[in-house]
Amino acid sequence: xxxxxxxxxxxxxxxxxxxxxxxxxxxxxxxxxxxxxxxxxxxxxxxxxxxxxxxxxxxxxxxxxxxxxxxxxxxxxxxxxxxxxxxxxxxxxxxxxxxxxxxxxxxxxxxxxxxxxxxxxxxxxxxxxxxxxxxxxxxxxxxxxxxxxxxxxxxxxxxxxxxxxxxxxxxxxxxxxxxxxxxxxxxxxxxxxxxxxxxxxxxxxxxxxxxxxxxxxxxxxxxxxxxxxxxxxxxxxxxxxxxxxxxxxxxxxxxxxxxxxxxxxxxxxxxxxxxxxxxxxxxxxxxxxxxxxxxxxxxxxxxxxxxxxxxxxxxxxxxxxxxxxxxxxxxxxxxxxxxxxxxxxxxxxxxxxxxxxxxxxxxxxxxxxxxxxxxxxxxxxxxxxxxxxxxxxxxxx
Numbered sequence: 410x411x412x413x414x415x416x417x418x419x420x421x422x423x424x425x426x427x428x429x430x431x432x433x434x435x436x437x438x439x440x441x442x443x444x445x446x447x448x449x450x451x452x453x454x455x456x457x458x459x460x461x462x463x464x465x466x467x468x469x470x471x472x473x474x475x476x477x478x479x480x481x482x483x484x485x486x487x488x489x490x491x492x493x494x495x496x497x498x499x500x501x502x503x504x505x506x507x508x509x510x511x512x513x514x515x516x517x518x519x520x521x522x523x524x525x526x527x528x529x530x531x532x533x534x535x536x537x538x539x540x541x542x543x544x545x546x547x548x549x550x551x552x553x554x555x556x557x558x559x560x561x562x563x564x565x566x567x568x569x570x571x572x573x574x575x576x577x578x579x580x581x582x583x584x585x586x587x588x589x590x591x592x593x594x595x596x597x598x599x600x601x602x603x604x605x606x607x608x609x610x611x612x613x614x615x616x617x618x619x620x621x622x623x624x625x626x627x628x629x630x631x632x633x634x635x636x637x638x639x640x641x642x643x644x645x646x647x648x649x650x651x652x653x654x655x656x657x658x659x660x661x662x663x664x665x666x667x668x669x670x671x672x673x674x675x676x677x678x679x680x681x682x683x684x685x686x687x688x689x690x691x692x693x694x695x696x697x698x699x700x701x702x703x704x705x706x707x708x709x710x711x712x713x714x715x716x717x718x719x720x721x722x723x724x725x726x727x728x729x730x731x732x733x734x735x736x737x738x739x740x741x742x743x744x745x746x747x748x749x750x751x752x753x754x755x756x757x758x759x760x761x762x763x764x765x766x767x768x769x770x771x772x773x774x775x776x777x778x779x780x781x782x783x784x785x786x787x788x789x790x791x792x793x794x795x796x797x798x799x800x801x802x803x804x805x806x
Contacts, residue, residue, distance in 0.1 A: 440470045443557045447569075456573050463583040464573060470554045474546065477589045478555065479750060479772065487745040488696035488720060492738075495535055495724040501731045504530050507539060508732055514623060518610075522630035523640025528708075529626050531729040532715070536597040543595060543619060544588040548572060552591045552600075560771065565591070572600040580616060594618025595625045598632075606632040636714040637707060642688065644712065644726030645705035647678040647738055656698060656793045661710070664689045670704060678739045695719050697796030701740035748774075748797055756797055759805040760785060 448465050452458065486494070508515070508530050515526035537543050552572055555565035568591050575581055580603075587593045593603060595618055607616040608631050610623030617624045651674035658665075658673070667690055671683045675692070683704075690704040703723060712722040727738065748756075750772035757770035757778055765781035774782075779795035786793040789804070 440553075440557050444468060444553060447553070447556070447566075451570060451573060454570070456570075457577050460573055460577040460583070464549045464576060465553070468550055468553055470557060471546065471550050471589075474551050474554045474589045475558060478558070478560065486720075487747050488700060488723075489742045489745070490747065491720045492724055492727070496728050496731065500534050500538070501728070503539060504534050504728065504732045507533075511622065514626060518626045518630045521627070522634040522638070524630040524633050524638055525640075525729070527729040527732045528633075528644075528725065529629055530732055531725045532596055532629060533625075534728060535721070535724060536592075537595055540595045543597075544586050544592065546587055546589050548585045548587040548591055548593065549583070551587065551589055555590065568600045571604050575600060575604055595622075596629045598628070602632060603628075606635060632715070633711055637711045639707050639711075642706055642708055644708045644722070644729070645690070645703050647740065648683070648692075648702050648704050649676045649678055649680065650674070650692070650698075650702045656694075657787075659692050659694050659794065661691045661693065661705075664691055666690075667704070675704065693719055694794050694796065695723060696743075696745065697798065698792045698794040700743060701738060746799060748799065748802070752799070752802055753778075753797060756782070756802055756805060763805075 444465060448461055451465075452461060508526055512526070515529065518524065518529065519526055533539050549569070549572065552565055552569040556562060556569045558565075572581075572591070576583055576585075581593070585593065588597060590599075592599055598607065598618060603616070603618065606628055607618065608624065608627040609616050610625075610627030611621050613621070615621070615624070616628065618628065648670075654673060654675075657663075667683050667686050667688055670690060670692065675683060677683055688706055690706050691709075693703050693705055694700060695703070705722075705726075709722050709726060712725050713719075715725075716722070731737070753774050754770045754772045756774070757767050757772075760767050760778070760781045761770070763785065765784050767778045767781040774797045778797065782797055782801065783793045783795035785791075785805070786795070786801075791804070
């Protein structure tokens with residue numbers, strides 16, 4: 410599903426409000442003034458006075474939310490640290506037990522949507538540890554804090570107005586708790602995802618993402634199915650790459666048939682030939698050319714629609730594999746020191762100074778920063794994997 414289609418699904422009301430309420434990036438308008446302006450626009454767009462009074466009264470910004478936004482684990486941890494934090498023997502054991510316990514429900518969901526049960530349990534485990542931690546932050550306070558903040562104002566303004574819409578319809582209570590970023594329920598749906606994809610799986614005319622497992626899993630599978638999930642296919646596989654591989658071929662921007670990757674010397678992680686299958690794949694290096702390598706398929710891209718982090722998508726796929734008794738990753742775990750936000754800021758500032766436009770430095774190594782790193786590496790005859798680390802920082806200095 411394209412970003413354009415997904416935006417249209419979010420609703421015309423959210424789009425209309427964005428045009429009126431999104432402030433210029435340089436604006437330093439204070440929170441209370443911004444909130445009053447937002448409230449007026451929300452009222453003009455059709456949100457009832459009852460809902461606005463019940464949600465936007467007495468609010469103050471939550472500084473903790475902003476702190477957490479600046480140091481998300483996908484950006485602040487190394488690959489192996491992130492993976493080891495996400496996938497433990499305890500989580501695997503519990504996931505297998507739940508997969509068996511709710512087999513009947515998962516079978517029905519699989520038959521309807523084509524999403525394999527092991528992936529649904531993997532999402533459930535990674536998002537909330539199987540429902541143990543659904544969030545303690547008041548939803549509207551978090552969303553107003555992030556919508557007022559400049560970093561991702563447009564995205565969170567859309568989430569905020571959508572949350573008010575579904576509250577106005579009575580779908581969720583005003584005082585609902587969520588993650589710091591506004592993700593809700595057992596599988597942590599954002600408000601726009603809830604509005605577009607949540608399903609009444611148990612037939613009680615509610616879409617309850619906290620107390621009804623049928624609602625949770627029918628909704629999760631509905632989202633994945635409509636986002637392009639390929640029934641019968643897996644997410645990817647760990648592979649070995651030859652030392653002379655052209656690293657320009659790495660990244661999600663390149664797709665090749667598995668047979669074409671095999672011709673370039675790519676092998677399965679056990680040293681055997683890749684399977685013969687009519688599937689296109691991309692080659693990703695989540696911790697640079699010295700770390701593990703993965704061929705990833707279309708379902709990997711669909712997982713990214715849930716969370717735009719390669720670390721996260723690999724963790725979902727690998728946990729799903731472990732739940733059905735596949736083994737751990739085989740690449741050796743290298744010890745790495747994660748970059749601090751200040752160090753990433755230095756990398757971005759230095760790249761900009763050298764003419765590699767990576768945008769305004771924000772301390773988060775996103776796709777634009779990695780593209781700039783890759784260009785710098787190529788120009789200086791360094792393996793161009795686009796990976797930010799302490800060695801790169803030293804070279805830039």
